[in-house]
Amino acid sequence: MTNLSQKGKKITPKKEGSTGWFYFNVVIRVMQSLILVGISLMLMLGALGAGIGLGYFAYLVKDTDPPTKQELQQDLGNITETSKLAYADNSSIATIRSDLFRTSIPSDQISDWLKKAVVATEDEYFYEHKGVVPKAVLRALISEVTGIGSSGGSTLTQQLVKQQILSDETTFKRKANEILLAMEVEKNFSKDEIIAMYLNISPFGRNNLGQNIAGVQEAAQGIFGINASDVNLPQAAFIAGLPQSPISYSPYTNSGDFQDNLEYGLNRKDFVLFSMYRNHDISKKEYEEALAYDLTADFKPKGTPDNDEQGFLYNTVMGEALKIVAKQLADEAKVSAEDFATDEVYQDYLQKAEFKLANGGYTVQSTIDKDLYQSMQEAVQNYGYMLDNGSSIEVGNVLMENNTGKILGFIGGRDYASNPYNHAFSSKRQAGSAIKPVSVYAPALDQGLVGSESRVSDYPTNWEFGEDAGSPIMNATNAGSKTFQTVRETIVHSNNIPARHLYQEVLNEMGSPTFVYDNYLKEMNYPDTPVWQYESAPMGVMELTTLAQTNGFQTLANKGVYQEGYIIESIKDSKGNVLYQHEAAPVQVFSPATASIMNDLMRSVLTEAVTTPFLSNLKNLDWNLGNADWVGKTGTTDEYVDSWLVVSTPKVTLSSWSGREDNKPTDQDAGRRTAQYMAYLANSIYQTKPDVIGVNDKFELDSNVNTYQVSKFTGTKPGGKVTVNNRSISVPNETVASYWAKGGPANASFKFGIGGTDANYADYWKKAIPTPSNQRRATPPKKEKKEEKKKED
Known part of the structure; x- marks a missing residue:
């Protein structure tokens, strides 16, 4: 009844429910x-x-015209211009050969494993895109703007364009052009052509000879000794992983030796295999078998490359040019100095520089004078034997123009074929006493601590510091001459005890153990090493190249102005556009007065001939050449391991290092042999181009040099009395001219010199006390006076 009664009756929802709905x-x-x-x-x-x-x-991209297929083919096919190295007169040294070895091969000679490995690792959508992947470009753009995430996203086609056509700049304009060109490449070439080009041009690190290689054929041959068509799966995976970081992942160093850690490359290989497995290019079984494969057993052992017929000249000029271009490329890419200093980055940019130089139609003009260089090579071939003492002695020489720093010629060694190590630019040997002019005497003069005739103790003394503390300081032939020598005498005899006293005097007076390096040596690009603080630093225990020694003497011969030695004048392209031009950066290291006094002192080194007969040997060969205004200094290290002689005229500096390649001792006649060889070398240069030496030019004392008449006995102001052992003694009256760059002589006193103990001074003053014997010596007969005068003249 209820249901029937409700039929047709209107049902009204509850008011609350209706509102919610x-x-x-x-x-x-x-x-x-x-x-x-x-x-x-x-x-x-x-x-x-x-x-x-x-x-x-x-x-x-509005300024970029889409290239034609032919233009792209030329760019991507690496159509290049020949480059050359040239002498100073622009005549050719040699055509630049690239150490980047590449062999291009057609696609059908490249294993499918290699193609699959590269695609799976570098560009998994390679066969689907049209040159770019939009979402990857967007991701890279967001990363570039926000700095968040990875900025990667380049396809293989984009990488090909970047390597062959564009630069490494990280600008939106370059990226836009990269995208445009990548799409053009895709329009004009098949996928197989593109991947073949990529595999033929990409860098693959080094081979077992230490040579830089590009292209999969060179990689397969240089690493595994097989063709690119014959590599197995793990070999292909290893090769495919190399382009991301060729230097790090390569199994070899630049000498062809195995890298200390091969794990970087092997881990990269495993990543490539996983990418192939993930990409369904290989089965699980193939993946696991490839992972278990001992790839290191396939690596070729170190090989020996053929000797370079170009020799020292080619390698030196090319090496310096590569350094210049590598730095330019790194600067363009905004690589920090810290990153550039790392071996991996530096080697990477050297490789880029090498490719650019070898293939860009450049002319690298050196400073090398063709005739002088050839005469120097003939000299070492004809007279190098003079250095031998029963065993073969190696040699390095540099001829530098003083007012510019130009390297006019050099000798890298006796014979490149038997020993290609460059003893002029690469070899570092202990500097010996040849370092004393720039590290000891010039700083002391420049600070006004001494004049040319100031006296320095050469009394026997011991080392005060270090592991040799308490042992005697030795001169070349004795443990001290038991007197006070003049500054001139100490450099003429090359005595070590006075040099030690002078060096310590400078450091103590200036209040800094690094004063000499910070204020002088650093300005001349001497190496930054703690050795300069050592007590033995004046004896030349630090290691230097022959070039570095030459540059120090160049500074003194050039009125105290350092001009860094250089061998590259310019680098220009085939149209004459300048890629690089040397610019002088002179540095006034020593005052002109100091430099002129040093040259006067070093003139005495050669004229007195105590440590070297160079000048007499030279006069025997050519009187005019021997009468040029030569100055210089010798240097010998312990047991005659190293023999140095560096000489200058006002126009040029000529240096020589010689010694055994194995660092074993020679003998006490090493200096004599060096002098003989150097005389013949200088004469060869003179006979080739007489004007280069400047036989008529003279070193003059600078106008700011102060000349004082000082007591010959003390080096101080003449006259006066001093008290010795409670006895008043008159300072001997005989005077001599002393040259000062700054300051001047002090008044006479008991302790008149540099170094020495009270007992040393008391002993020396005994010579001033009148006795019958020294009175007779003080008034020599007239005949003896004439002979003495003749010797001074």
């Missing part, structure tokens, strides 16, 4: 509207952004 519907509809508005807004903003992006892209 209404609001729910409103909310839903509002949300739907908002979503539609949001979607519309996003589409509008996306379209606007796309429009702006496309507009900006068009702006960035």
Whole structure:
């Protein structure tokens, strides 16, 4: 009854429920509207952004004309111009040969394993995209703008364009051009052609000879000794992993030896295999078998490359040019100095520089004078035997122009074929006493601590510091002459005890153990080493190249102005555009007065001939050449391991290091043999180009040099009395001219010199006490006076 009674009756919802349902519907509809508005807004903003992006892209590439297929083929096929190295007169030294060995092969000679490995690792969408992957480009753009995430995203095609056509700049304009060109490449070449080009041009590190290699054929041959068509799966995976970081992943160093840690390359190989497995290029079984494969057993052992017929000249000029271009490329890519100093980055940019120089149609003009260089090579071939003492002695020589720093010629060694090590630029040997002019005497003069005739103790003394403390300081032939020598006498005899006293005096007076290095040696690019603080530093225990020694003497011969020695004058392309031009950067290291006094002192080294008969040997060969204004200094290290002689005229500096390659001792005649050889070398240079030596030029004392008449006995002001052992003694009256760059002599006193103990001074003053014997010596007969005068003349 109830149901029947309800039929047709209108049912009215409860008021509360009806209101909730209404609001729910409103909310839903509002949300739907908002979503539609949001979607519309996003589409509008996306379209606007796309429009702006496309507009900006068009702006960035507006100056880029799409290349033709032929133009692309030339660029991607590495069509290059020949480059050359040249002498100073622009005549050719040699055509630049690239140490980047590449052999291009057609696609059908490249294993499918290699193609699959590279695609799986570098560009998994290679066979799907048209040159670029938009989402990857967007991801890279966001990363570039925000600095968050990885900025990678280049396809194989983009990498090909970047390597062969564009630079390494990280600008939007370059990236836009990369995208445009990548799409053009895809239009004009098949996928197989593109991957073949990529595999033929990419760098693959080094081979077992230490040579830089590019292209999969060189990689397969240089690492495994097989063709690129014959590599197995793990070998292909290893090769495919190399382009990401060729130097780090390569199994070899630049000498062909195995890297200390091969794990970097092997781990990269495993990553490539996993990428291939993930990409379904290989089965699980193939993946696991390849992982277990002992790839190191396949690496070729170190090999020996053929000797370079170009020799020292080619390698030196090319090496210096590579350093210059590598630094330019790194600067263009905004590589920090810290990163550039790391071996991996530096070697990478050297490789880039080598490719650029070898293939860019450049002329590298050196400072080397062709005739002088050849005469120096003939001299070492003809007279190098003079250095031998029963065993073969090696030699390095540098001829430098003083006022510019130009290296006019050099000798890298006796014979490149038997020993290609460059003893002029690469070999570092202990400097010996040849370092004393720039590290000891010039700083002491420059600070006004001594004049040319000031006295320095050569009394026996012991080392005060270090592991040799308490042991005697030895001169070349004795443990001290038991007197006070003049500054001139100490450098003429090359005595070590006075040099030690002078060096310590400078450091103590200036209050810094690094004063000499910080204020003088650093300005001349001497190596930064703690050795300069050692008590033994004046004896030349630090290791230097022959070039570095030459540059120090160049500074003194050039009125105290350092001009860094250089061998590259310019680098220009085939159209004459300048890639590099040397610019002088002179540094006034010593005052002109100091430099002129040093040259006067070093003139005495050669004229007195105590340590070297160089000048007499030279006069025997050519009187005019021997009468040039030569100055110089010798240097010998313990047991005559190293023999140095560096000489200068006002125009040039000529240096010589000689010694055994194995660092074993020679004998006490090493200096005599060096002098004989150097005389013949200098004469060969003179006979080739007489004007180079400047036989008529003279070293003159600078106008700011102060000349004082000082007591010959003390080096102080003449006259006066001193008290010795409670006895008043008159200072001997005989005077001599003393040259001072700064300051001047002090008044006479008991302790008149540098170094020495009270007992040493008391002993020396005994010579001033009148006795019958020294009175007779003080008034020599007239005949003896004449002979003495003749010797002074």
